Amino acid sequence: MKKLIYLSLLSSLTLAACQNDQNPNESGQEETSQVEDSQEEMNQDQGSQSEDSGADQEDEEGEEDQADGDQAQLEVTDPLGHQVSLPSDPERLAVFDNGQLDILQDLGLADRVVATATDNLPDHLQEFADLPVAGTLHEIDLEIANAEEPDLAIVARRSSDNYDAVSQVAPTLDMSDADGDLWASIQENLSLYGEIFNLEDEASAIESDLEASLSDLQEQNEASDLSTLVLMTNEGALSAFGSGSRYSFVHDLFGFEPVDTGIEASRHGMDVSYEYVVDQNPDLIFVIDRTAAIGGDQEAGEFSDNPLIQETDAYQKDNIVYLTPDVWYLSEGGTQALAQMIEEVSVVFD
DSSP states (O other), rough: HHHHHHHHHHHHHHHHHHHHHHHHHHHHHHHHHHHHHHHHHHHHHHHHHHHHHHHHHHHHHHHHHHHHHHHOEEEEEOOOOOEEEEEOOOOEEEEOOOOHHHHHHHHHHGGGEESSSOOOOGGGGGTTTTTOOOOOOOSHHHHHHHOOSSEEEEOOGGGGGGGGHHHTTOEEEEEOSSSHHHHHHHHHHHHHHHTTTTOHHHHHHHHHHHHHHHHHHHOOOOOOOOEEEEEEETTTTTEEOTTTTTTTHHHHHOOOEEEEOOOOOOOTTTTHHHHHHHHOOOEEEEEEHHHHHHOOOOOOHHHSTTTTTSSSSSHTTTTTTEHHHHHHHHHHOHHHHHHHHHHHHHHEEE
């Protein structure tokens, strides 16, 4: 009997021991499985976040590239009808016309100019005197121009014939006066520069100031009946300018009455004599000394000293006005030049 009780107890203890040995292993396996499952979920989350981050970065870079692409190129049409693709808000400008230098300076862009094509500059453009000079206005030196790595080149008037050649160096605009209308040309050029350089407000302000000055001058001329003659002196020779000439704006825009409506339509004027001036006998004479404008000796004083000129009403009424040569001859088409021109001719009404 005792033996049976002993065997029964031994069997119970053995069974309990087996159960105790099995539970710890199962618990450990469950804990290990839970840790592994958690780690896998974390890895999946991190991978998803990494993919999302990479996608976001790619999207941002794509947007930046697209923005850069939109800003990089601008399609415009210049006054001569050339369709030009150029950088938006270009930083390096090769400018081969004094009138355009004048406008760009007026817009606050002088520091972007890297080359010109003349060192014969009027006083108000002297800050450009130390820049590289790429040949001449009539023949641009492409090697010098290219060395300055411009991202926009500008030609006009005297340099206009170089358009095709300069276009091989950089995107090029021809800002010439296409229709012989000075004021319309300046307005068009201001508007185009405002678009290119994001300076629409500045361009509009300059135009408004000029328009107000022009209006005042025109009103003064409407109340005046001064017969007017525009003359250029050049090494003793005289040329008269009327409608269709480079200075037709004195009559057509400013409003001065021409003493002779039959002056030959020519950009370079009509050759005349001192006797012609006496015969026309204008009330007012505007004189432009070309010799002085291109660096020669001033000879305007000799004009007034001529006995024939002293017979005219203009001389006797002290109405011979000597215009600033380098502004009138070298900088036509500029906004600052136009403002000075208006001021100079307005002295007859003081």
